[in-house]
Amino acid sequence: MDRLDSMRIFVAVAETGGFATAARRLVLSPPAVTRAVAAVEDRVGARLLHRTTRIVRLTEAGARFLEDCRRILAEVEEAEAAAAGLHAEPRGQVSITAPVLFGRLHVAPILFDVGIRHPLMVVRSFFIDRVVNLAEEGYDVAVRIAELPDSGLSAIRVGTVRRVVCASPAYLAAHGVPQTPADLADHDAIPFGQGVAARDWVFRRGDRTETVTPRARLIVNQADVAVAAAVAGHGLTRVLSYQMAADHRAGRLQTVLEDFEPPPIPIHVVHQEGRRATARVRALVDLVAAGLRADPALR
Template identity: 65%
Template sequence: MDSLDTMRAFVAVADAGGFAAAARLLGLSPPAVTRAIAAIEERIGTRLLQRTTRVVRLTEAGTHYLVDCKRILAEIAEAEASAAGSHGEPAGQLAVTAPVMFGRLFVAPLVFDFQARHPRVTARLLLVDRVVDLVEEGLHVAVRIANLADSSLSAARVGWLRRVVCASPGFLAAHGVPVRPGNLEGRDSIAFGGGVSPPGWSFPVAGRTETIGVAHRLTVNTADVAVAAAVAGRGFTRVLSYQSAAEVAAGRLVIVLEDFEPPPIPIHIVHPEGRRASARVRAFVDYAVERLRAEPSLQ
């Protein structure tokens, strides 16, 4: 095998979790795949895989090598497609990640419609409420709701989100409408976060930040549950504006303290390949940017 074939064999073993499964995928014998991996390890002088009778695991060096192999093989495939004249037609797998609720409401419909326009594109959509390393997890595009730090990622801002405090009309009628952040002190609330109640809610007041000690009667780790609890009259909750938009529009929640909201949070589409991005990634990014910038609830 040449260097590229041995790279393909290594990727197959890593993805399949074993030599026999990789051999079946590649149409080779297990001894041929074993020799290919041994040749790589001898050539670069380090162990890439830990082998036991039951499982094959990547070493630390193997993990880094796998990322590089996948990148190199993808670039070669893209170069061959370009030489064949198919570079401009979106095709192949598109892997996208986004926060769970935002992904369900906005990104999944984008992916569905994009595939309808480009039937040669297959898609993988990873919805998680954490920052994902695109290269390490084999992803092409991410939606990030945050102020971005400097990085090598290409980014396009597509909108803004407010952080809003809201409650049900019935709760406000029973307990009063707050007119300043201090009115929330000790009031029933629903905390939305990583499962640990925050010490309080911070607001910009007269040029400084004021932290209010609200009473978190319920702490949840998903925004939809926090919103549902607020609709049920369990107290105030603080979420991003899109997360409560449907209930606000239906009159089941009311936003309060709008004059004391922190600066809005930007929404970005990011991807790691810049101008070298494949046709499918460039096409999806352009499509997603146009669609999200036209969404009134994100502006």
């Protein structure tokens, strides 16, 4: 068995978390998979996997080797495609991660078109409300809603979202429209987020910032629950603009205190490889970036 085949087997074991599952994916016998991984470990001179009766986990050396194997195998696939005159048509599996609600509302509709534009590509999506480590968790592309720290990731800015305070027209008619953050003392609030910090709402006007802790009647950890509670008239909530955009357009929610909003939050599409990205990664990045830039809700 050559080195590339051994790498493919190691990657399958790492991704599936077991020798038997990797064997089924590759249509090989479990002993063949075990021997191939053992040969790789002998060749590199390091333990790549922690094995127990229930689970297989990557060692630190194994995590680094997995990243290198994926890159090498992708480059080999690209080279073979180029030699066969197929470089212009992206092919193979590519993966993307994004926050849950943003992914469902704004990323998924773009992904639906990938199969039409690039029928040889397979896209794997992973929508979750945490920052996914692309290298460690094996994902190619991510959508991040944040100011990005310095890193080795390539980033394309595609839009912005606002942090808005909103309530139903009926609630505002009954309780009045707050004109300044200090007015929130007379209102019910529906904080969204984790921990005590979720109850602190930071506002800004010019160079001045002001932190207000409104009276909380309900504290939730999901944006759609906060939005639903506000639509039902239970108070004011503070969410990202895309999270309440549909209800705002339908007239079910009204924004307040716009003059005191903090600066908009940028949206980026990020990936690891920069100019060395494979054709399928470049194709996915281009499609997602173009789709998000064209989205009027993200301007």
